[in-house]
Amino acid sequence: MQSLGNKLIFAGPVGVGKTTAISALSEIPPVCTDVAATDETLARKATTTVAMDYGFMTLEDGSQIHLYGTPGQDRFDFMWEILTRGGLGLVLLVDATSSDPAADLERYLDAFGDFIRSAGAVIGITRSDLANQDVYSAIQQRLRQRDQPLPVFEIDARRPEEVRLLIEALLAVLATGE
Amino acid sequence: MPSTVSISAIGLTHQENTVLGVAVNLLSAFEVAVHLLPAGDAGGHIAVVNSESDAGRHYVPAPFQKQLVLAEREGRGDNRQYLLKPIRVQALKDALLELIAAAAPAANDRPAAAKQARGTPLFYSLVDAIIEHRLVRLKGSGIQLMVHGPSRSLYAQAAVADLVTLIEGGGGVQADTLGEADFMQACRGAREVKLQDLLWTAARHGGVGELRPGHSLEQRVRLTLWPRFAPRDSKPEYLRLSAALTAQPMTLQQAADRCAAPLPLVLDFFNAALALGIVEVSAAPVAPPPAPKKPSGQRAGLLAMIARRLAFR
Numbered sequence: 001m002q003s004l005g006n007k008l009i010f011a012g013p014v015g016v017g018k019t020t021a022i023s024a025l026s027e028i029p030p031v032c033t034d035v036a037a038t039d040e041t042l043a044r045k046a047t048t049t050v051a052m053d054y055g056f057m058t059l060e061d062g063s064q065i066h067l068y069g070t071p072g073q074d075r076f077d078f079m080w081e082i083l084t085r086g087g088l089g090l091v092l093l094v095d096a097t098s099s100d101p102a103a104d105l106e107r108y109l110d111a112f113g114d115f116i117r118s119a120g121a122v123i124g125i126t127r128s129d130l131a132n133q134d135v136y137s138a139i140q141q142r143l144r145q146r147d148q149p150l151p152v153f154e155i156d157a158r159r160p161e162e163v164r165l166l167i168e169a170l171l172a173v174l175a176t177g178e
Numbered sequence: 179m180p181s182t183v184s185i186s187a188i189g190l191t192h193q194e195n196t197v198l199g200v201a202v203n204l205l206s207a208f209e210v211a212v213h214l215l216p217a218g219d220a221g222g223h224i225a226v227v228n229s230e231s232d233a234g235r236h237y238v239p240a241p242f243q244k245q246l247v248l249a250e251r252e253g254r255g256d257n258r259q260y261l262l263k264p265i266r267v268q269a270l271k272d273a274l275l276e277l278i279a280a281a282a283p284a285a286n287d288r289p290a291a292a293k294q295a296r297g298t299p300l301f302y303s304l305v306d307a308i309i310e311h312r313l314v315r316l317k318g319s320g321i322q323l324m325v326h327g328p329s330r331s332l333y334a335q336a337a338v339a340d341l342v343t344l345i346e347g348g349g350g351v352q353a354d355t356l357g358e359a360d361f362m363q364a365c366r367g368a369r370e371v372k373l374q375d376l377l378w379t380a381a382r383h384g385g386v387g388e389l390r391p392g393h394s395l396e397q398r399v400r401l402t403l404w405p406r407f408a409p410r411d412s413k414p415e416y417l418r419l420s421a422a423l424t425a426q427p428m429t430l431q432q433a434a435d436r437c438a439a440p441l442p443l444v445l446d447f448f449n450a451a452l453a454l455g456i457v458e459v460s461a462a463p464v465a466p467p468p469a470p471k472k473p474s475g476q477r478a479g480l481l482a483m484i485a486r487r488l489a490f491r
C-alpha cells in the first residue's frame with residue numbers, strides 16, 4: 001500500500017467554485033501557489049510549475065490536510081494525473097450553468113479515472129441556483145449509465161456546511177475501500 | 179441546539195461584509211458551528227444589520243431571530259444588540275459569540291407548527307404511496323402534498339421551505355388514494371416538489387424502522403446511485419450506508435453491522451432508497467459474500483481525524 005495521502009484535490013472548470021470551496025475549509029484564505037509537477041514521460045520538459053489554489057486544515061495531531069485546487073484550463077490537462085500524487089481523494093465540481101454539465105463531468109471522470117479508482121471521489125454540482133435545467137438528474141443518469149455510483153450533492157460553494165457535507169461523503173467513500 | 183448557527187447579513191457595506199466574513203471564519207476555526215448565508219438570504223438565526231442602510235432601516239426580523247445592529251450610536255431593543263461603527267473583527271466576533279450562545283437554544287424552537295400527532299407519519303405514507311404506485315393526497319398538520327407514485331413526483335401549493343418546517347413539526351397526515359381525474363383536479367395550481375427535498379426530512383421526523391412487506395433481512399441489496407440530502411437531514415450513518423451499499427451488495431443486517439448503524443435506522447434508509455428507485459435486490463446468496471474490505475487502522479484513523487476536524491456530528 002502507498003503511504004497515506006494528505007491532499008484533497010478540488011477539480012472542475014474555471015468559475016465552478018473551487019477557490020470558494022477551499023476557503024470554506026481552509027484555515028487560511030486560499031493562496032495561489034506554484035507546484036512543481038514532474039513527469040519523466042514528458043520529453044519536452046522535466047519539471048513544470050503550475051499555479052494552484054492552496055489551503056490547509058490542521059488536524060488534532062498537528063498534521064495537515066492540504067487542499068489543492070487544480071487549474072481549470074485545458075492546457076493543464078496533462079498535469080492532472082501528476083498533481084493527484086499523494087492525494088487522498090477528489091472533489092469534482094460541476095457547474096450547473098454550463099451548456100452540458102454531464103459532458104463536463106465525464107471529461108473529468110475520464111481524466112482522473114485512475115485516481116478515482118485508486119482513491120475516491122465526490123461530485124458537487126454548484127450554481128444550481130442560477131441554472132434552469134435539472135442538472136442533478138442528468139448527472140445521476142450519466143453515472144448510472146457508467147455504473148459509477150459516486151456521491152452527488154447540489155451545493156452552493158459559498159455555504160461551508162454544504163462543502164463540509166461533500167467532504168463527509170468523500171470520507172465515507174474512502175473508508176469503504178483501500 | 180441547531181448543529182449550525184446561520185447568520186444573515188442585511189445591508190452591510192462591502193467593508194463590513196469582509197469583516198463579517200473574517201469574523202465568521204475565525205469562529206469556525208475555533209470550532210463554533212456557524213455559517214454565513216449568501217447575500218439576500220435573511221432567514222438566519224442571527225441577522226447582522228447595518229442600520230445606516232436602506233435595507234437595514236426597513237428590516238423586520240423573523241420571529242426568534244437575534245439581531246446584531248451595526249450603528250453610529252448605541253441603541254436598545256429586545257432580542258438585539260448594538261455594535262458601534264467602524265466595525266472591527268475582534269469586537270464583531272465577540273458580539274457574535276455572545277449571540278450564538280443566546281441564539282442556540284431558542285433557534286431550535288421551531289415557530290409553533292401545528293403539533294398534533296394525528297394520522298400516520300408522513301414518511302410512512304409517502305413511501306407507501308410511491309412503492310405501491312398510487313396517486314395519493316397527504317393531508318394534515320398544515321401539510322397538503324400530492325404524491326404521484328408511478329412517477330415518484332410530488333406536487334404542493336406550499337414552498338419547499340415551508341413544507342420542511344411543517345414536516346419538522348412532526349405531525350401526522352391522512353392519506354387518501356385518488357383516481358386520475360381527482361388527482362389532476364387536486365393538483366391544480368400546485369408546483370412540483372422534488373422527492374429528495376422532502377423525503378429525508380420526513381425520514382428524520384417520522385421514521386418507523388420497519389421492513390416493507392415483500393422484503394427480508396436475508397436478501398442482498400445494492401444501491402445503484404447515491405441518494406442526496408440537505409446537510410440538516412444528513413446523518414453519518416446515511417453516508418456510511420450509502421458508501422457501503424454502492425460499493426457492494428450485502429444484506430441489511432450486514433450493512434447495519436458494517437456501518438455501526440441501528441437496524442431501525444437502516445430500514446428507514448432502505449425504505450427511502452426504495453422510494454427513490456435506487457435499490458437493486460437480489461436473493462440470498464448461497465455462500466456468504468466476501469468480507470468487505472476494511473481500511474487499514476492508520477488510514478481509518480486519519481479519516482476519523484479529518485471528520486472530527488470538520489466538526490462533523
Ligand SMILES: Nc1nc2c(ncn2[C@@H]2O[C@H](COP(=O)(O)OP(=O)(O)O)[C@@H](O)[C@H]2O)c(=O)[nH]1
Pocket residue numbers: 012013014015016017018019020021069126127128129130155156157158
Ligand atoms: N450563485 C452561486 N455562485 C457561486 C456558487 N458557488 C460559487 N459561486 C461563486 O462563483 C464564483 C466563482 O467561484 P470560484 O471559487 O472563484 O471558482 P474557481 O474558478 O473554480 O476557483 C465566485 O464568485 C463564487 O462566489 C453557487 O452555488 N451559486
Ligand SMILES: [Mg+2]
Pocket residue numbers: 018019020053069
Ligand atoms: Mg479559483
